[in-house]
Amino acid sequence: MSNATATDHRWLMQYNIVNLVNQCRRLIRAEFDANLSLTDQALRQKLAHYAGRTRSQGLQRLYGEIRLALIELEGPDQLITPEEPLPVRFYRGQPVDAGEQRKTARPETSAQKNSKPLMYRGRAVAQS
Numbered sequence: 057m058s059n060a061t062a063t064d065h066r067w068l069m070q071y072n073i074v075n076l077v078n079q080c081r082r083l084i085r086a087e088f089d090a091n092l093s094l095t096d097q098a099l100r101q102k103l104a105h106y107a108g109r110t111r112s113q114g115l116q117r118l119y120g121e122i123r124l125a126l127i128e129l130e131g132p133d134q135l136i137t138p139e140e141p142l143p144v145r146f147y148r149g150q151p152v153d154a155g156e157q158r159k160t161a162r163p164e165t166s167a168q169k170n171s172k173p174l175m176y177r178g179r180a181v182a183q184s
Contacts, residue, residue, distance in 0.1 A: 066129075072125060073126070077094070080092075083110075084110075
């Protein structure tokens with residue numbers, strides 16, 4: 057067994073971390089129907105992957121506790137930047153920024169409210 061492999065799994069020798077990982081594995085198995093092995097070389101990456109995609113606050117909390125325990129054990133993480141940029145979203149053929157869309161949508165609706173009365177079955181209705 058090489059020295060690099062031994063240091064990669066050193067974090068699994070801590071009882072509290074293994075306990076948290078096993079709880080995460082159970083939640084991942086229940087939600088995603090995926091079995092994670094403790095001997096898998098990419099276990100940390102898979103835990104992070106599923107913790108980022110889950111709707112379960114319990115799994116997110118457990119993964120956060122694992123990260124804190126790993127920071128205490130190994131020191132702070134190195135920042136990992138994604139290699140591919142985030143995809144550009146399009147709406148009707150135009151690129152859309154989610155932040156800009158929220159900012160501009162509000163004033164347009166208030167301007168529309170003031171310009172025309174709201175009609176319902178041929179009668180003007182009070183706007184709230």
